[in-house]
Amino acid sequence: MFEQENPSMLHDNLSHDVVNDKIIYFEFTLKVCYGYNPSLGVTLALHVCNPQYLDDALCNFDFTRHLSTKGLYPITSNTTPPLESPESCVLVQLHLVSRHGARYPTSSDVKKFDILDSLFSSIPLAQDWPNPFNYSKAGLLTNRGEHELYLLGKRARQRYYEFWHNITYDSNVVVFQSSAVSRTGQSGNAYAFGLFSGYGSLSDLKLQPVYISSIPRNQDTELSMHHACPLWLATVNDSNFTRKWQEEKYLDAFISTISRRISDRLKIEPPLDPIHINYIYRACSFAVSFSDKNDTWCSLLEKDDFLQIEYLLDMGYYYSFSYGYQLNTKLACRFFTSFVESVESYLTGRSEVRSTLKFAHAETIMFLTTMLGLYEDNYPLTADTLPQQIASRKFRTSRLTPFSANVYFEIYNCSTRYDADPVFGTILIQLLVNEQPTVIPKCVYTYCPWKTFKQLLGDAINCDFDDMCKLTHSKFSLSMQYYDFVNINI
Numbered sequence: 208m209f210e211q212e213n214p215s216m217l218h219d220n221l222s223h224d225v226v227n228d229k230i231i232y233f234e235f236t237l238k239v240c241y242g243y244n245p246s247l248g249v250t251l252a253l254h255v256c257n258p259q260y261l262d263d264a265l266c267n268f269d270f271t272r273h274l275s276t277k278g279l280y281p282i283t284s285n286t287t288p289p290l291e292s293p294e295s296c297v298l299v300q301l302h303l304v305s306r307h308g309a310r311y312p313t314s315s316d317v318k319k320f321d322i323l324d325s326l327f328s329s330i331p332l333a334q335d336w337p338n339p340f341n342y343s344k345a346g347l348l349t350n351r352g353e354h355e356l357y358l359l360g361k362r363a364r365q366r367y368y369e370f371w372h373n374i375t376y377d378s379n380v381v382v383f384q385s386s387a388v389s390r391t392g393q394s395g396n397a398y399a400f401g402l403f404s405g406y407g408s409l410s411d412l413k414l415q416p417v418y419i420s421s422i423p424r425n426q427d428t429e430l431s432m433h434h435a436c437p438l439w440l441a442t443v444n445d446s447n448f449t450r451k452w453q454e455e456k457y458l459d460a461f462i463s464t465i466s467r468r469i470s471d472r473l474k475i476e477p478p479l480d481p482i483h484i485n486y487i488y489r490a491c492s493f494a495v496s497f498s499d500k501n502d503t504w505c506s507l508l509e510k511d512d513f514l515q516i517e518y519l520l521d522m523g524y525y526y527s528f529s530y531g532y533q534l535n536t537k538l539a540c541r542f543f544t545s546f547v548e549s550v551e552s553y554l555t556g557r558s559e560v561r562s563t564l565k566f567a568h569a570e571t572i573m574f575l576t577t578m579l580g581l582y583e584d585n586y587p588l589t590a591d592t593l594p595q596q597i598a599s600r601k602f603r604t605s606r607l608t609p610f611s612a613n614v615y616f617e618i619y620n621c622s623t624r625y626d627a628d629p630v631f632g633t634i635l636i637q638l639l640v641n642e643q644p645t646v647i648p649k650c651v652y653t654y655c656p657w658k659t660f661k662q663l664l665g666d667a668i669n670c671d672f673d674d675m676c677k678l679t680h681s682k683f684s685l686s687m688q689y690y691d692f693v694n695i696n697i
């Protein structure tokens with residue numbers, strides 16, 4: 208039974224990254240792909256495989272990039288280039304919302320892994336794969352999760368060197384906040400160590416202690432907004448018949464083939480149920496994130512299995528935390544109300560807050576990006592969605608919300624720009640998702656005029672969260688309707 212993952216393994220990974228932190232040239236490989244096209248007949252195509260594209264399903268299928276919210280954060284470097292601000296602009300505020308780092312499985316997942324132990328108790332292949340997790344550490348941050356957030360903080364010090372160079376930590380200037388869960392508070396600490404070590408006053412390491420506030424989950428309308436919304440809890444969470452129906456349909460239509468194949472091959476009696484494939488997928492995910500083992504439970508799954516289970520989970524998250532229900536598109540309104548207030552009170556001299564650094568959950572990131580209209584497909588994600596639509600969908604939790612997923616909002620003051628706003632001069636906002644500059648829909652470039660950003664938020668700013676989330680009979684029945692892209696006003 209694992210008591211603790213091997214920290215030296217993580218240091219090896221770190222040293223490996225540092226040692227290899229040089230430009231290496233990838234050889235390209237050409238892949239001749241052939242197929243039959245009804246109108247063209249047999250067709251040949253050349254596909255250039257570039258190992259840098261870790262997720263090229265035609266060439267370098269890397270299943271560890273398809274582990275949904277249980278996947279590892281793709282950036283492991285402790286170096287990053289400095290920020291290049293837009294011309295005649297200065298970064299004046301920096302806001303972060305980060306998911307916590309890699310964690311131990313929750314109790315519900317530990318239970319799933321115990322069930323796998325009994326299902327595979329007589330299968331020789333799996334005798335060396337006993338469940339390594341117990342309930343005592345359920346949901347806690349792992350050493351790897353600490354490292355991920357520490358490195359995120361170190362990269363922030365480098366990308367925003369000029370910004371942080373002029374700031375000395377004080378809790379009125381740099382505001383840390385986490386949800387009321389240990390893994391998020393500890394992640395905030397790890398980030399602070401990465402950001403401020405060498406710039407504090409404690410010990411020869413010049414450590415900087417920070418204050419991290421949190422609010423009870425059922426009152427936290429900014430970071431655990433769904434737990435603070437009775438309407439969401441009673442409808443989207445407890446009575447999500449649409450999600451359950453779509454998942455059952457997809458399990459039966461597609462995942463059942465996988466469970467039959469594995470049951471037949473390993474002679475498992477009674478045969479596995481389709482849902483057990485989701486258990487194997489999760490056991491694989493934690494074998495990778497906790498022990499760097501991708502040859503145990505993962506070895507039972509093939510490429511298409513990973514893609515199908517990934518879609519099954521994405522569908523679930525779509526209905527619970529994103530476009531599958533209209534209420535989900537509004538749940539981040541308190542967060543953005545506070546965000547806009549924080550930016551404008553600083554710009555108008557009413558506040559000295561230069562940075563807010565918040566640490567929460569995968570669903571927090573999903574609610575935020577959903578409110579901004581990011582990663583929305585122009586078709587619903589259902590069990591009947593066409594294969595090419597599934598393959599090209601924008602809503603992908605493996606890319607959006609792996610462990611340590613994060614969203615930065617950079618606020619720039621551009622003194623001499625052409626489209627000066629009469630009130631706020633020319634303020635630009637840039638969004639980064641997992642450290643990649645990202646265009647917000649309705650903004651033309653990654654640098655978006657502040658007034659445009661506020662317009663796209665509309666009446667989310669100063670929303671009445673309590674009224675929106677009040678559980679009344681009419682709202683309950685209305686929100687139970689399948690959200691089929693007809694905006695139902697709640």
Ligand SMILES: O=P(O)(O)O[C@H]1[C@H](OP(=O)(O)O)[C@@H](OP(=O)(O)O)[C@H](O)[C@@H](O)[C@H]1OP(=O)(O)O
Binds near residue numbers: 307
């Ligand atoms: O399926 P599990 O139990 O892991 O779900 C967790 C959530 O994990 P996720 O599904 O996002 O991988 C966890 O989110 P996290 O970002 O903190 O990892 C959430 O906080 C926890 O309550 C579980 O969600 P659930 O909906 O309550 O099952």
